[in-house]
Amino acid sequence: MEFNLADMFEVVADKVPEREALVCGAHRTTFGDLEKRANRMAHYLRSQGVKSGDHVGLYMYNCNEYMEAMLACFKIRAVPINVNYRYVKDELLYIFDNADMVACVHHREFAPHIAEIRSAAPDLKTFIAVDDDSGADLNAIGAVEYESAMNDQSDQRDFEARSGDDYFILYTGGTTGMPKGVMWPHKNVFFAAMGGGGHFSPNGPCEKPEDIETRVAENPLCGIALAPLMHGASWWYACIQLLAGNKLVLNDQHSLNAEHVWDVCEREKVNAVQIVGDAMAIPLLDALEANPGRWDLGTIFNVGSGGAVFSEAKQNGFRAHFPNVFITNSFGSSEGGQMGMDNGQKKSESGLGNVTRTEYMDVIIDDETPRRHAKPGETGIFARSGYIPVGYYNDPEKTAKTFVDVDGKKWLLTGDAAKLEEDTSITVFGRGSNCINSGGEKIFPEEVENALKAHDGIFDALVVATPDDRWGSKVTAVLQLREGVTLTMKDVQDHCRNHIAGYKVPRAVHVIAEVPRAPSGKPDYKTAKAYALSGEGEVA
Template identity: 80%
Template sequence: MHFNLADLFEAVADKVPEREALVCGDSRSTFSELDRGANRMAHYLRSRGVAAGDHVGLYMYNCNEYLEAMLACFKIRAVPINVNYRYVNDELLYIFDNADMVACIHHREFVPHIARVRDGAEKLRLFVAVDDNSGEDLAAIGAVDYAEAAAGQSDARDFGERADDDYFVLYTGGTTGMPKGVMWPHKNVFFAAMGGGGHFSPLGPCTTPEDIRERVGEHPLVGIALAPLMHGASWWYACIQLLAGNKLVLNHNRSFDGEQVWQIVADEKVNAVQIVGDAMAIPLLDALDANPDRWDLSAVFNVGSGGAIFSDAKQDAFKRHFPNVFITNAFGSSEGGQMGMDNGSRKNTTGLGNVSRTDYMDVIIDEPDQPRRHAKPGETGIFARSGYIPLGYYNDPEKTAKTFVEVDGKTWLLTGDAATLEEDNSITVFGRGSNCINSGGEKIFPEEVEDALKAHEGVFDALVVGVPDERWGSRVSAVIQARAGVQLDLASVQEHCRKHIAGYKVPREIHLIEVVPRAPSGKPDYKTAKAFALAGDGRVV
């Protein structure tokens, strides 16, 4: 047995085979059923020539088949690749080709999208379609129905030995350019992003693979992952739940609706709600405000966020609805895994959160024409991680060299998030340094200003960007989605912000937009927001 995600899952499935593992809409699976289904798909893929190291695309909405197919890949040492279901021609072809996919498991409705670009992906030869009642013609790409492919296949575990360093590739959109494929060895992602199996156990992280059996609790918790599984934070949370022997609930709806989510939470008696920042927090809170006492949510004791900003205002709002709820706000990235967790007690009120400095977590100073070095107390640099980190970016040695660097003989991952090493040897995280606004020599982090804006009762959502300024170089510009029926003006927004942040950080202009641009995962689309501001669209005084 190895620190391989297939090995670990099989050990858990053997310990609690009849325990419910996965719920998505009308589909429900016990651990045993999920394991046997993955075995059947693994046998099918292997029968069609998919071998160890081959890349298999997962091009689906949330569904049980997504995780079943992921496990099937792991079982035969193939490499699953997440595909963003919002991609269109150029983006879709890029990921098919850049990832060297040989197979793609997809929802049936995506057949036309695949048909338009498949000829440009030379290695892609096998298509397996999960039925969704769309009625798309499978013959258009020579696809086979998922259920038919699995039918008649063996559900035995007659697979070869696996390894700690079997890997999968997580494609991350980023803020510029095409997606980057982060190559994660199983052991590394298990410890970096999944707590080494110790999230729910007083025994702490595993020291041997066999320890995973002892980390399975007697009383399983029920957790819901609200982001699409194609998003790293949701995929990791799903694995954390399954490897703890807990029940994982997925949001099966194709759009995010607060009322629908709370109905699922009530029906499944969910204990932990996992969101991706304010983009999900806002509609959830609005649904609670509009429907007092509609649902029995007494089972909820944790609201956790990861992957995007979770503002103080929204955390406080959840506490008003759930007085005894435990709030968690995780810091991390597709490349860094989970790098720390803030439970609301910040040591520095100007940052997004505060985490501990360790031998494997630090601030690196990366200045032009200077050797990279560790920060000294009081210095601001780049949030960095060592130890359990990815191998690099797939098919991209240039970006790998810029992100995975050597400092004092050890390889460090530069996350891109700006951070300060405090005098008490802790680290304050500010946000993505590439989006930092330099106004008259003062550094302003957009996330901090966004946090202040979203504490305004008339602001539904907001992104902050820097636009050119003749005097100051850049000035702070806010792109705001106002709440229905609310009229916002610059002076009142500025007055509100001055109660929360220093004057030089206050937006100098605001632009009202119908919907703040975000990715399906909830991550901000700063590029589109900046273009909106530069064009002068929606500007109010």
């Protein structure tokens, strides 16, 4: 047995086959049934010539079939490729070409999009369509329906031995440029992003693959993942739950409907809610405020966030509604996995949170030759070593810039600016590439955004740099206000001065109907900056 996700899932499925594993809308399945259906899809893929190392696209909304297809790939040592369902033609062209797919499992409604760009992937021969209400024509790409594909397929395991070095490739859009495919070996992602199976066990992370059986919770918890499975944080959370023998609930809506989420949490007796930052926290809190006493949510004891900024104001909002809740704010990225967790115990004067420094988590000074580790008091780049990806697929140039040697050891540079404190803890500031240099002062947008979102009248906010004749760049806020709220520039600045230093306060404010974000909740700074530069919505 190896630290392979399929190997370990099979152990869990054998231990608790009758236990409920997965719920998405009206679809419910046990561990035993999930295992059998994944086996059948694995046999179908193999019958179509998909072999070890081949790449299979997963182009779907949240659904049971997403997890089945992903497990099926793992079982035959194929490599699943997440395809963002919001991508438009140019982005789809890029990923279908860059990822070298040979098969694609997709929702039926995406068949026309695939037909438009399939010439970019000449090796892509197999299409499997999960039915929906779209009625899209499957003949254009020769797709077979998902359930038909599994008819007459064996649900037995007769697959070759697997390896902990088998790949999962996670495509991440980031904030600029085309998507990048992060190449994660199974063993590395299991320890870097999933806690090594130790999140729900007093025994801690597994020492050997077989230990996963003893990490299966005797009394299973129920956790809901609200982000799309195509997003790394949600996929990792899904695997954490399933490998612990817990019940995983998926958001079955194509967007976040907060009232529906709380309906599901009440019905399924959810214990843990996994979100992606403030973009999800805000509507969830708004629904609770607007509907006092509507839901019995007494089973919830954890609200956790990862993958985007989770402001202190929104964390306090959840504490107000769930007095005994345990808040977890994880730092990490598609390349870094989970790189520490801030529980709010240590307050810093600035930054998004504070995490523990270890021999595998540090701050690297990247603008010196040779690169070196930061000394206490210095600011550099948040970095990780040990269990890290092997690079970006088909992109040696970006790999060389991101995965670097420091003192003979390989380190991943996350791109997040961070400071090594005098007590050797690490304060994380935010994406260094978005840092605003105003008259020589460095200002991190996320910190200003946190201050803005502490205002009751501001629904959401992004902060960008725009040109300034005197200072080179100025802090510019793009705000989505709550209904009926109007704010002047002075209102915004006076509020911010209560939370951040004067040089960080916005010097320009633009109001927008909806702050631009990806479906995962990640900020779209490019669109926000273009809006600000256009002069639209500027507030005096």
